Structures are given as structure tokens and as C-alpha cells.
Amino acid sequence: ETGVTQSPTHLIKTRGQQVTLRCSSQSGHNTVSWYQQALGQGPQFIFQYYREEENGRGNFPPRFSGLQFPNYSSELNVNALELDDSALYLCASSLSETQYFGPGTRLLVL
Amino acid sequence: AQSVTQPDIHITVSEGASLELRCNYSYGATPYLFWYVQSPGQGLQLLLKYFSGDTLVQGIKGFEAEFKRSQSSFNLRKPSVHWSDAAEYFCAVGGGSNYKLTFGKGTLLTVNP
Numbered sequence: 097e098t099g100v101t102q103s104p105t106h107l108i109k110t111r112g113q114q115v116t117l118r119c120s121s122q123s124g125h126n127t128v129s130w131y132q133q134a135l136g137q138g139p140q141f142i143f144q145y146y147r148e149e150e151n152g153r154g155n156f157p158p159r160f161s162g163l164q165f166p167n168y169s170s171e172l173n174v175n176a177l178e179l180d181d182s183a184l185y186l187c188a189s190s191l192s193e194t195q196y197f198g199p200g201t202r203l204l205v206l
Numbered sequence: 207a208q209s210v211t212q213p214d215i216h217i218t219v220s221e222g223a224s225l226e227l228r229c230n231y232s233y234g235a236t237p238y239l240f241w242y243v244q245s246p247g248q249g250l251q252l253l254l255k256y257f258s259g260d261t262l263v264q265g266i267k268g269f270e271a272e273f274k275r276s277q278s279s280f281n282l283r284k285p286s287v288h289w290s291d292a293a294e295y296f297c298a299v300g301g302g303s304n305y306k307l308t309f310g311k312g313t314l315l316t317v318n319p
Binding site: 100102127129131136137138139140141144146151152154186188193194195196197198199200202 | 210242249252306308309310311
């Protein structure tokens with residue numbers, strides 16, 4: 097059974113650019129959640145997708161958007177990058193209440 | 207609104223000593239509670255979870271946690287810590303149909319030889 101995978105592992109962007117992060121969910125899981133973890137903080141919920149529909153959103157601006165595909169993999173897109181977007185972005189997949197996390201993508205915005 | 211407080215930012219214990227990491231939560235209904243562990247530069251690994259039933263739950267790596275509704279707590283314990291347990295530990299709360307997890311700020315565990 098393959099766990100949650102994310103790509104890329106690391107990314108460097110400049111302010112104002114756009115970025116796309118990818119997540120492959122664990123086999124059989126139909127729900128994907130995205131979290132942002134700033135340095136020294138706990139993860140903050142960005143949004144969740146269930147069967148290709150957004151199923152809830154945290155306190156993040158509209159420049160954070162997402163997508164889920166028929167195979168339940170997912171993308172997180174961030175437009176107009178700001179310095180404060182530098183963080184570890186975590187994807188988690190689930191079939192019920194328990195979320196299983198991927199290794200994360202570390203984004204640095206210069 | 208749901209929230210989690212982990213009062214201890216950093217704890218240092220000696221190898222072989224016992225460990226207790228504190229977690230207090232606020233949630234309007236019956237909570238689903240989780241403990242995750244994160245090694246440097248890594249994602250989160252699930253240690254254990256509580257949904258209902260026996261309030262003492264066992265997890266991986268010899269960890270256990272006890273749910274105390276009257277104290278709104280879900281403390282993590284281990285009787286004898288190993289050097290490989292050094293990591294950051296996060297407590298999280300969610301709900302059955304509630305789609306998100308709310309995490310505490312984490313407790314960094316250092317293990318001295």
C-alpha cells in the first residue's frame with residue numbers, strides 16, 4: 097500500500113510568482129486536506145477536497161486554491177506569492193476521520 | 207471554535223525516564239483527538255487517536271494517552287523514553303463530520319543520553 101506522496105520536496109520562488117504543489121493520496125482514500133506549517137508552529141488548515149469538491153476552507157485568502165482529480169490526487173495553487181507564504185505545506189488523505197500525512201513540500205519565497 | 211493548547215514548548219528528559227506531554231482542547235461536541243509526531247524536516251506520523259470508548263488508548267512506539275473529559279485533556283505518556291523519540295509532538299482535535307484538524311503549537315522533546 098502506497099502512502100501519501102507530495103511533490104516537489106523543496107521549492108524556491110520569488111515574491112509575486114505562482115506555485116503549484118501536488119499530492120497523491122493513499123490508496124482508497126477519497127478526501128485530501130491541505131495544511132500550512134510555518135516555522136515553529138503547528139499546521140494550519142487551508143482546505144479540504146472530497147470527491148473533487150471543496151469541503152471546507154480555513155482562514156486563507158482566495159489566492160490559495162485547490163483541485164482534486166478523479167483519481168483523488170490533488171493540487172494546491174498559490175498565486176501572487178508573499179514572503180509569509182514560506183512554510184512547509186502538508187497534504188493529508190483520509191477515508192474517514194483519521195488523516196494520514198505526506199512528507200510535505202517546503203516552499204521558500206524570496 | 208475549536209482550539210488546542212500544548213502548555214510545554216520544550217521538554218528535556220533523560221533516556222529511560224518517563225514522559226508526559228500535556229494537551230488541553232476546546233471543542234463544542236464530542237471531540238476526536240489525535241497525537242502526531244514530526245521528526246525534523248518530515249511530515250506528521252500518527253501516534254494514536256481517540257474517538258470513543260475506553261479513555262486510555264494505546265498507540266505505536268509504546269505511547270499511550272488518556273482522555274479526561276472533565277479536564278478537557280488528552281495527555282500523552284510513555285513509561286521509558288528512547289533517544290529515537292526525540293522529535294516534535296502535536297496534539298490535534300477534530301470531529302466526526304468536521305472536516306478539519308486543529309493543532310496545538312507542538313512540544314519539542316529532547317532526550318539526553
